[in-house]
Each structure stands twice: as C-alpha cells, then as structure tokens.
Amino acid sequence: MEHAAIKKRFEKLDRYLDERLRRLVAGAEALAIGRGGISAVSRETGLCREAIRQGCQELEQQNALPQGRIRRKGAGRKRTVDQDSTLKADLERLIDPVTRGDPESPLRWTCKSTRQLAEALTEMGHRTSHRMVGELLRALGYSLQGNRKTLEGGSHPDRNAQFEHIYTQVKQFQGRGDPVISVDTKKKELVGNFKQQGLEWRPEGQPEAVRVYDFQDPELGKVAPYGIYDPTLNIGWVNVGTDHDTAQFAVESIRRWWHSMGAPCYPKARHLLITADGGGSNGSRVRLWKRELQALATELGLAITVCHFPPGTSKWNQIEHRLFSFITMNWRGRPLISHEVVVNLIASTTNRKGLRVYCELDDSEYPKGIKVTDAEMDGLKIQRHAFHGEWNYTILP
Secondary structure (H helix, E strand, O other): OOOHHHHHHHHHHHHHOOHHHHHHHHHHHHHHHOOOHHHHHHHHHOOOHHHHHHHHHHHOOOOOOOOOOOOOOOOOOOOHHHHOOOHHHHHHHHHOHHHHHOOOOOOOOOOOOHHHHHHHHHHOOOOOOHHHHHHHHHHOOOOOOOOOOOOOOOOOOOHHHHHHHHHHHHHHHHHHOOOEEEEEEOOOEEOOOOOOOOOOOOOOOOOOOOOOOOOOOOOOOEEEEEEEEEOOOOEEEEEEEOOOOOHHHHHHHHHHHHHHHHHHHOOOOOEEEEEEOOOHHHOOOOHHHHHHHHHHHHHHOOEEEEEEOOOOOHHHOHHHHHHHHHHHHHOOOOOOOOHHHHHHHHHOOOOOOOOEEEEEEEOOOOOOOOOOOHHHHHOOOEEEOOOOOOOEEEEOO
16 A cells, blocks of 8 residues: 555556656656665556656666657557568458459359458458458558549541531531521430439438438339530520420420520521430430421421530530539429429529529420331431531522
8 A cells, every 4th residue: 555656646647658758657656765766656557667767767868769759660550560571461352343353253153342342351361350451452552432434435537527527517507697407316314212322411310301212103113304405595495394304305305405595696697506415315326306307397487407425425515514414403303293293403503603594384285106118218418527427418499
C-alpha cells in the first residue's frame, strides 16, 4: 500500500500520455523510489519492467531520443507488409483485371471485395485482414469504381466525314431560317409506384415507399417518350406514347410537333432537316419510316431532309445531352405513378441555358409488323445525297 499513490497518479495522467511519456513518467517514479523502484512501479501501473528501465535510462540521458520521436529508429513491431515480402505482389495478382479469365485464380467468378481478397490471401498462407487489404489497395493506387460507357463498338471509316456532313447541313438550314430538329425515343419507362433512380430531398427518415418488384402494371404499362429537340431555339417537345415504339409513332410525333410548335415558329419554312440515329424506329434501314415521312412531306408541303448518325454514335445526337439528360435529372427519385405525372415532370424540365420543354400524351395504337412493299418504296420521291445516300436523303412532297 506504500506505493498506492503511484497508481492513482498514473491513472489520472494515462489518457494524456503517449508511449514515450508513459515510460518517462514511470521511470521518474522508479528513480524517486530508488532501490526496487522499477518492480514497485511495474506492479502499480502494469507497465513491463523493460519499458520502465528504458524510461529511467532516457531520463538519465543514457539513451535519450531525438526531439519528436517516440521510439528509437527501427523499434516497435514490424509491419506485416514488411515481414511478408510477397503479400503486395499476391494482392495485385488477385485484383488484376485479367484474373476473371484466369482458371487458376481463386476469384475468377467473384466480386473482389476486401473480405474476399483477405480470405483468398489467407488461403495462400498470408496473415492479413480486410482492413489491411483496404489500406494496401489505397496505397497501391486503387479505388472503388463503377463502369463507364465509353466504348462505341466498331468505327465506320466515314464516321468523321458524316459528322462534318451533318454539321454542314445544319448550318445551311439554320442560315436560311429553316427548322432543324434532333429526334429519338427515350428509354421506355414503367408507369406505376416503382423505384426511380436518383435522390430527392425529403424529411429525414421518410423515404417514399415503392414496390419491391418491378413487374409491369397491366393497366398502366410502359411509356415511350419520343423527343424532338430544336437546337436553334433550345426548345424540346416530347410525345409520350403508351403503345409500341414504331416508325408510325415516330413520324406521328414529328407531325404533332409541327402542328403545335414547328409551324408557328417557322411559318415560311419549306424545308425541314431531321438528324436521327441510324437504328430504332427512325433507323436508316426502316422502310416504314421513309414511307411515313413521304406521307408527312406531302401533307405539309415540306421537303424533309434526313441525316442519320453513323453506327455506334447515338450518344452524339444532340437530343441525348441537351434534352433527355435534363428530363432524367428532373424526375430523379420520383416514382412515375401515372401518365399525368410523366407528362408534368417532362414539361417542367428546364436548365440554366433556358431550355423549355412541351409534352403531351399519345394514347393511340401503333401496331407492329407493318410491311412496306417494293412497289411502295419505288413510289417514294426520295433523293439520295451523293455522300452516303443510305444515311443522307431528302423526301420531296
């Protein structure tokens, strides 16, 4: 009990002490006691005798450390990665992108989480944990990453030339004051109380409840928003179809755009330029698309010029990043519970550059499987351009 005060003082100071100060305080107590002091302080504080002895030596300047150091250089337990010379190399081999195709890799068909990597390394004879694996991965320059859509498939040799042709056509039409539109069908969306990607502000702890499974509602079904974007006026128009996304639906959408917006904005126009993807309902090989455009050109008295983007370049279409992307952002985290909600969310879309969007619902039926005969194709008044006439053509009234 004669040294009980040492224990009390040490307990009061302990939370303020680092490794070096702890042994110096213990050494000071031992030196103050004198003979038998190291043993007494060890009993009261729980520190090992060697640490207390080292504290005594440092205080007596027999083994003083430089300012700012806690241990002498090289002291302390060695890091696992320093003791295990092959740990880093084996970890890099496991996370190498080619290991999924390596029949010898233990992680050939698994998601490479830190826990699974740690288990695989343990089976290889290493001593590690998922926390250590995470630290090593960061030290090696790795981070968690998703996929990025950058690969467009095979590139057509005239790809750049077609882009230049489209650009030239657009500038010519705009210079004459004629309308230019970019068209495409946005991804089909389920209508109903389904989860919508993205986040929206709501009271904390009160997320909107949606269905667990994305089974199509038999009454509401899906919608196919067909968009028309006017880059000259920065105005979008969307026809929300409830039936099939066919060429008839695509041309009907353009017809409705013209009557509600095109004609009022371009009352003197006699020519219309459409830039479109090379596939889908408005694809360059779709006969029905050309037949319906012929009917529209005759009905409106317009010469309709179409320029298709080359294969694998649909994301270059202006409508994708000037209209559809903002619609997606506007309804993020909002379940599309009804057709009215879809129309209102699209129509309320805007951006900092003054984008305006108009939208209406189209509940007409557009049957699939309509065939266009060779005779009908021969009757079209279509003028193919000298450069890639399969992509660039004008349909006359």
